[in-house]
Amino acid sequence: MKNVLITGANRGLGLGMVKYLTKQNKAQNIIATCRTVSEELKTLSAENKNLAILNLDVTNTASFGDISTQISKIVGDKGLNLLINNAGVTTKFTKLALVKTEQLLENLIVNTIAPIMLTKSLLPLLKQAAEANGDKPMGIQRAVIINMSSVLGSIAQNEQGGFYPYRCSKAALNAATKSMSVDLKKDNILVASLHPGWVKTDMGGKNAPLDVDTSVSGIFNTISKLAEGDTGKFLNYDGTELPW
Template identity: 50%
Template structure:
């Protein structure tokens, strides 16, 4: 069993993998507080109901690309945790715009990069002092989600080594870049004992994945929870799938 996780921050928690993962985290990790972000109240009724039933869920209405709000969010984390810091950051929010080389547009490329790359990097940057505090406060606890960890939700479509079909330029490029950023984080934050991994949740039956996807949300989240629970220093800077297998960069 993983070390005690006192605080979790998850983006895009109002639907799909994010919402299901939030439910499982509450059930199995029982953190003192979970910060859950969402964009649109009109499509977040289930998340709101979950927060009403669980007083340790702290809702934050924000678009991850609203960079001016990041500092405000960090102050909220500092206040709510009482200076104890943040144990686990789950950069889950993302978009998928698909286009072949002959039709890809600058707008599609920019949108994917903005949400899937710039936002996770800059939100992590802003929350880094909170992650550092949690790691420092963890004393001799082993590296993992009970200490401090960053999980960037990527995709196997971002694997350069695994790309044998081409296409999907905006999404592939944004996730490949996110993988590179994750590797950089793992190197930069190693001395602070903060782990960083890129996580592929699988091809999942969500609004993004579509009905033809091979995994249900429950199957994906069950695997993700197992990965989180057993995350350790040997996996720092790795590209890991929902079933625990390491993927090629």
Template identity: 70%
Template sequence: MKSVLVTGANRGLGLGMVKFLLKNNTENVFATCRNVSEELKSTAEKYKNLHILNLDVKHNQQIDAVATKIAEVVKDNGLNVLINNAGVTTRFTKLNLVKADQLLENLTVNTIAPILLTKALYPLLKQAASINNDKAMGVQKAAVINMSSILGSIAQNDQGGFYPYRCSKAALNAATKSMSIDLRKDEILVASMHPGWVKTDMGGKNAPIDIDTSVCGIFETITNFTEKDTGKFFQYDGSELPW
């Protein structure tokens, strides 16, 4: 993976993925966020190949500017991997409490933004796949990894509730499937990934796994992806999940 974009990279899982990529000598790492955290800023001071880009995924008009800035850096090499990580959640929302603005915010950030960002970066992903035509389909060539959640699995929903988050992640999974079909001709792999229940601001302090465990598992899993894995839904440890 010569070039990777991680959205929502100012803290938590996104920042953990950025640090992992930098430590593993990724040539260009692009990190998007609304506000730059001190930790992300200090990381950028250590690694000149880390490019921080301002992006509030709620504002669609910013997406094309991000794509243009990435193109200026990668040039003809294109972008190898897009990790749609930025997300929001509305916790413990039962039917009698759910509100329209919660549903709209979750769908905007968790579903619509990844679709539009993939659309904007498609030419760069296609370029990377073309440049690496001697490689097998996978992240070494070109890939889109959509960070989903097991709560987006319809088959495994046995608790109900969580309407905004469940619906937005189920919709993201549907988008993953469609992207995998539409981009197969360009040999761009697309998969959904559940990072596990992780100790982050979103996951909470009671989560059973830490960021490093999740991140290491995610990259071990996606590095081993082949053509047979496109259009599927995986957990960070490599196990396949039902839609």
């Protein structure tokens, strides 16, 4: 993969992805976006000339055009090979009697609306990468969009209830993934939803069974193997398919 963009890269899973790509020397250009730059991300940027940090508040969709212009200057005529819509928020276990409108709206804006609108803004760069590598099969060699979802967005596997803001926003993101995969297949852009597993992060909590490195390694191993038949799928970090 030549050019990669990861949103929400200042901590947790996003930061883990940036670390993996720099350590493995897997990308020509790594673009990390975040609202607030962490010291760890600053250090990584100082140590890796191919890592660019861009300020992005995903709730400010009006700024996406400007971000797209900045990214275009970094990737040049090679376009964007991999977009990972990773930035997300969650609420604690929310029962029906306690759920609030503002929780639902915040989760929907960050987890669903932002990935859709950012993908829309970056579509010319993704198409550019797919066209520039027209001799290669559909997949990471051309252009891939990964929407970081969650098993909590699976309607079929919902046996506990609750989590209204998060579940609804991730189920909606999965629906967006499916539509994107249909709309962009003609452009040879692969789209998939990925569940990172239950990971030890600020969002996942201390009781999560997976560490960030294991999750991230699995995610990129899965991404590297994606082929045309995988577009529109909902996958676990280890590549196994999940029910919608």
